[in-house]
Amino acid sequence: MAYVIGDDCVACGTCIDECPVGAISEGDIYSINPDECTECGTCADACPSGAISK
Secondary structure (H helix, E strand, O other), rough: OOEOOOOOOOOOOHHHHHOOOEEEEOOOEEEEEEOOOOOOOOOHOOOOOOOEEE
């Protein structure tokens, strides 16, 4: 199951640079493409607001 970004996202951009496969897209609330996510968890570890979970 791919990681998802919840409503707590503050669009800080920290997760984008951490994703090794480029599965995260910018927006008011960022999003993760489930078809590209490799479930590595790097984005969740980097998120300062704790908005990314499985």
